[in-house]
Amino acid sequence: MLEKIHTRADLCGLSRKELSDLAQEMRQVIIETVARNGGHLASNLGAVELTLALHRAFELPQDKLVFDVGHQSYAHKLLTGRWERFSTLRQRGGLGGFLRPDESDCDACVTGHASTAISTALGMARARDIMGGRHQVVAVVGDGALTGGMCYEALNDAGQSGTRIIVVLNDNEMSISHNVGALSGYLTQLRQSSPYRGLKRAVRGGLDRVPKVGPGVLRALEKGRDALKSLFVDGKFFQALGFEYQGPIDGHDVGRMEKVFRRARDSAGPVLIHVVTRKGNGYAPAEQAPDQYHGVAPFFVDTGKAQDAGHTAYGQIMCSELKRMAETDARVCAVTAAMPGGTGLAGFGQVYPDRFFDVGIAEEHGVTMAAGLALAGMRPYVAIYSTFLQRAYDQILEDVCLQRLPVTLLVDRAGLVGSDGATHQGAFDLAYLCQMPGMTVAAPRDERDLRRLMALSLTMDGPMAIRYPKDACDMGPGMQERGPLQPGEWELLADGGDVMILAVGRMVELALTVSIELNGKELSCGVVDARFVKPMDAQRLEWAAGRAALLVTLEEGVARGGFGSQVLGYLADKGLKASVLTLGLPDRFVEQGSVGEQMEDCGLTRDQVCCKILERLWEVRHGDTQD
Numbered sequence: 001m002l003e004k005i006h007t008r009a010d011l012c013g014l015s016r017k018e019l020s021d022l023a024q025e026m027r028q029v030i031i032e033t034v035a036r037n038g039g040h041l042a043s044n045l046g047a048v049e050l051t052l053a054l055h056r057a058f059e060l061p062q063d064k065l066v067f068d069v070g071h072q073s074y075a076h077k078l079l080t081g082r083w084e085r086f087s088t089l090r091q092r093g094g095l096g097g098f099l100r101p102d103e104s105d106c107d108a109c110v111t112g113h114a115s116t117a118i119s120t121a122l123g124m125a126r127a128r129d130i131m132g133g134r135h136q137v138v139a140v141v142g143d144g145a146l147t148g149g150m151c152y153e154a155l156n157d158a159g160q161s162g163t164r165i166i167v168v169l170n171d172n173e174m175s176i177s178h179n180v181g182a183l184s185g186y187l188t189q190l191r192q193s194s195p196y197r198g199l200k201r202a203v204r205g206g207l208d209r210v211p212k213v214g215p216g217v218l219r220a221l222e223k224g225r226d227a228l229k230s231l232f233v234d235g236k237f238f239q240a241l242g243f244e245y246q247g248p249i250d251g252h253d254v255g256r257m258e259k260v261f262r263r264a265r266d267s268a269g270p271v272l273i274h275v276v277t278r279k280g281n282g283y284a285p286a287e288q289a290p291d292q293y294h295g296v297a298p299f300f301v302d303t304g305k306a307q308d309a310g311h312t313a314y315g316q317i318m319c320s321e322l323k324r325m326a327e328t329d330a331r332v333c334a335v336t337a338a339m340p341g342g343t344g345l346a347g348f349g350q351v352y353p354d355r356f357f358d359v360g361i362a363e364e365h366g367v368t369m370a371a372g373l374a375l376a377g378m379r380p381y382v383a384i385y386s387t388f389l390q391r392a393y394d395q396i397l398e399d400v401c402l403q404r405l406p407v408t409l410l411v412d413r414a415g416l417v418g419s420d421g422a423t424h425q426g427a428f429d430l431a432y433l434c435q436m437p438g439m440t441v442a443a444p445r446d447e448r449d450l451r452r453l454m455a456l457s458l459t460m461d462g463p464m465a466i467r468y469p470k471d472a473c474d475m476g477p478g479m480q481e482r483g484p485l486q487p488g489e490w491e492l493l494a495d496g497g498d499v500m501i502l503a504v505g506r507m508v509e510l511a512l513t514v515s516i517e518l519n520g521k522e523l524s525c526g527v528v529d530a531r532f533v534k535p536m537d538a539q540r541l542e543w544a545a546g547r548a549a550l551l552v553t554l555e556e557g558v559a560r561g562g563f564g565s566q567v568l569g570y571l572a573d574k575g576l577k578a579s580v581l582t583l584g585l586p587d588r589f590v591e592q593g594s595v596g597e598q599m600e601d602c603g604l605t606r607d608q609v610c611c612k613i614l615e616r617l618w619e620v621r622h623g624d625t626q627d
Contacts, residue, residue: 001025002083011079012056019254023048027282029086030074031301037090038297038419039097040071042280042290043142046172047072049252050275054138054168055079056254057261060106063136064124068117068145070098071294072170080106090419092593097420112423113388114361115148117141118167122158125165136166136265143171147338147360158270159242166264167243167272170251172279172290238272247274252281291341295420311471315344315383315412317447318468321454322381326352329458331379335370337363343383343412363388367395367407374405379458383410386426386467387417393432400463401436408457409433411467414443415506415556416585416599421592426467427585430504430557433465434534434566440464440487441534443505447472449531452485460487469506469556490537496526499613500548502541504530504555504563511554513606518613525613533563536570545571545578550617552581554609559584579620583609 001022005011014022026048034041052075054065060080067073077095078086081104088094099107109120121139128135145151146169158165235245244267249260257275264271279294280286285304286293298307326332326348333355340346340358349356359366363384370380384392389411400407411433414426433441440460444450450468457464493508494515503511511527518525528544530536530553545551553564564582571578585602599605603612 002029002078005079005083006081008055008059011052016255019052023052023254024282026075026078029078029083031283033074033086033089034296035299035301036087038295039090040074040295041283042286042293043071043172044074045283045286046251046277046279046281046290047170048075048282049254050140050168050170050257050277051075051079053254053257053261054140057258057265058136058138061104061108063138064108064121065106066108066117066121066124066137066139067099067111068139068141069114070111072140072142073099073111076106077104080104090421090592092591092597094592096592098423110423112421113391114142114145115150117145118151118154118158118165121165121167122154122161122163125158125163126161129163137164138166138168140168140170143169143173144338144361148362149364155238155241155243162242162269164268165270166261166267167270168261169247169272169274170277171248171274172251172277235272235274243270243272245272245274247272248276249274251275251277295342312447313344313470314444314447314450314468314472315342315470316347317344317450317472318383318410318454319344319347321451322348323351325454325458326355329379331377332458333357333373333378333380335359335366335373335380335382337361337366337384337388339383339385342385343410345383363392364395367392367409368399370407371395371399371403371405374400374407375403379406379408381408381410381457383412385413385424386411386415386429387413387424389429390432396433396439396463397436401438404438404462406460407463408460409463409465411465413470414467415469416590416595416602417470418595418598419592422589425585425590426469427558427590429465429467430533430555430563431561431565433467434562436463438462439534440532441467442532443467444531445473445503445505445508445529453531456485456487467505473506473509485531488532488535488537490531490540491529492526492540493529494525494527495547496524497548498523499525499550499552499617500528500544501525501552501554502528502530502544502563502567503553504533504557507554507556507604510604510606510609514609514613517606517610521614523617530563533566536566538570541567541570542574542576545576550579550581550613550620552583552613554604555584556604557584558587560587579616581613581616583612 002025027045030044058065082095085095090097095103099109099111101107101109117139118141121137125137128137141151238245246260249257260273264273278287279290299305300307322332322334334345334348335357336343336345337359338361340349359369367382370382373380411429414429417424417426430441433439442453444453453466499518501511501514508529515525515527526548528540553567555563559582562584564584568580583604590598590602
């Protein structure tokens with residue numbers, strides 16, 4: 001049926017049976033595509049009927065529909081002229097996994113991080129009022145996003161202003177993992193309210209006892225039930241913020257949602273509609289384990305099992321080491337922001353539940369709470385993806401670094417992350433963390449290095465950040481080292497007089513392959529594992545600058561302001577003359593694709609790096625450079 005949906009009129013002309021068939025077809029397309037390409041599955045399956053109701057009730061793109069994060073946007077893409085390209089989802093040059101206005105004018109804005117939709121929608125609504133517009137502005141927000149503080153700032157602002165805006169709360173009892181916090185309990189109370197549940201049972205029971213009920217009578221009874229429900233089950237919390245509350249409503253009943261949405265169009269002020277959906281709806285494995293099927297790699301549809309067993313994640317190694325440390329040190333505790341599974345900390349929480357804190361999608365709060373833990377004598381470890389840690393920049397600087405507190409940041413998914421695209425690349429942490437006074441910043445080249453850095457972190461008297469990509473790297477027994485690490489300690493892995501590569505983290509492996517290639521061209525190329533980006537190993541750096549004709553820095557972070565920039569700054573401050581080539585991520589957002597494709601796009605494959613080094617070395621030797 002999807003090929004027949006070209007306009008909103010096509011969608012509005014469908015019968016209830018046809019809508020049900022269309023929803024099933026959309027689910028099948030989503031399942032098959034995500035099984036092949038990977039992506040966000042459970043959240044999208046749960047929002048199919050909700051999306052159909054929104055598209056029938058509102059006129060896109062005249063009305064503005066703002067999805068929070070975009071984890072539930074696949075059905076929206078299918079209904080907005082992109083179903084023929086849907087097979088390219090999350091592929092290089094294909095459809096993005098989140099909302100992108102360059103794909104469709106029905107995408108109101110770029111999304112990728114949580115808890116921003118209400119703020120964005122409120123800005124759009126105020127602009128509409130200033131310009132004399134009459135269109136609707138709708139924010140679709142998951143209950144998981146409501147664990148983030150920005151939502152409350154926006155709700156408070158919108159409520160007191162009286163601005164005409166519609167907020168649809170998509171309540172599936174989860175963000176990525178199961179929700180935490182007082183609001184989760186409040187929403188559960190609304191969903192499980194005795195009057196509400198009793199009223200549903202009474203209406204259903206009464207209808208079952210009536211032999212023949214026509215459609216008109218049934219609709220009248222349902223409308224009466226909704227009116228009575230609003231008397232018994234009211235959202236006092238949202239009303240106190242200035243919103244008209246409607247709900248809870250079955251998020252898999254297109255007809256009922258459409259009626260409520262149409263009524264909300266006539267409201268003069270802010271309205272919050274509470275819709276209850278089931279994450280993973282329509283695919284049994286995702287229904288049974290929605291957290292495991294939130295973001296998935298390619299899998300087999302029949303079994304739900306991943307097509308590739310995958311590699312050991314650094315988060316698993318971190319967790320095992322953290323548990324070992326916690327056995328002998330009661331001060332060790334762990335903090336994460338709604339991602340115990342993704343970061344690997346779920347295992348720590350099972351063993352040490354009293355020392356594990358999942359704060360929800362509230363990175364700022366999590367970091368400052370960790371500062372409080374440290375002030376009281378604990379040794380907190382905060383595990384957050386690099387892209388989301390950006391949200392806590394001020395808290396790291398003011399609440400942790402300024403007080404020189406022993407908080408360790410475990411920066412997961414650092415560097416290029418693949419098909420999640422521009423909003424999720426861990427490209428900036430090296431640059432901004434190194435700006436912060438007193439912060440030690442390190443990157444392990446393999447799993448053994450991670451364990452050694454974890455051990456070192458427990459001895460530090462100030463803040464430390466350990467950044468690593470998703471998949472761990474084992475560089476073989478020949479690379480194993482003995483003894484504890486010292487802050488700022490680099491390691492010479494291969495000597496060379498023509499070129500010396502200073503590589504950080506995952507890029508050490510690339511540097512070694514480049515070294516082998518260049519040595520095969522009768523050049524002497526050395527490699528230094530610059531595992532500490534801050535503080536740097538000044539003695540080793542000065543030695544390398546004087547040893548090789550060309551110094552090369554290699555990092556998986558933005559080159560401007562990153563490790564290479566700091567090397568240049570140090571040499572300039574010391575008055576040391578050296579020819580330096582800085583290689584890293586470009587000064588632009590890196591689009592989706594596999595990590596290998598992104599490395600190629602950024603000029604960081606073995607052959608590309610070799611070519612750049614040979615070109616610069618030729619310039620140095622022939623006097624065509626000012627270095």
